[in-house]
Amino acid sequence: MSDDALDEAAEAELATRWGPFRLVAFRDPVDHQEHLALVRGPVRDHDEVPVRVHSECVTGDVFGALRCECGDQLAAAVETIAAADRGVLVYLRGHEGRGIGLLDKVRSLTLQDTEGLDTVDSATALGLPVDVRDYGPAARVLLHLGVRSVRLLSNNPDKARVLEAHGVKVAVREPLHAPVRPENLPYLVAKRDRLGHDLPHLDAPGA
């Protein structure tokens, strides 16, 4: 299968509070999930297109939960793309809880609260993997959209490596730092110390 093949795609204009986007909904031929891409401006044959590959987090993205920084990152990414008047936000469904699903994510949150485990150990304590996300669908939609290279908005070095392995040229990975809050500090520290995310600003005074 060619890497820019999508099973099905449908497009519509989408006016948002951040201005106009083109919504591309698609079904991925490998994971068979319905994902989406919000596209601003012409991106085909463009280099260094601002791109956010965002994993579904219904608690943070929809309900504004503060214990993770997902909702803050989603807003920051859309604002960055709107300010550049060009870019793609890929929203990956089926990525809840870094791929373990919503029920098990909520079970892991309970363990964090009752046992003091961090985001890594709370998954392991449930006998679950720490991260089973597949970024293939994001790569396939970016290739489908014809972007030549991306400016990836992410603190996760793995994400850049995996996209490259799927044929997406990552010209630069640009950190996407969300506000540090008392509620998200333990999560951010675990991401930096246990998952190797690029979060040097946690040490900054006043962070």
Ligand SMILES: Nc1nc2c(ncn2[C@@H]2O[C@H](COP(=O)(O)OP(=O)(O)OP(=O)(O)O)[C@@H](O)[C@H]2O)c(=O)[nH]1
């Ligand atoms: N298992 C688990 N998943 C979580 C938890 N908090 C958030 N998530 C999930 O983590 C995913 C977001 O991944 P992150 O590791 O925060 O960030 P990332 O996408 O790897 O890196 P960035 O590109 O820098 O945002 C989403 O799928 C969330 O549902 C948690 O405590 N436990």
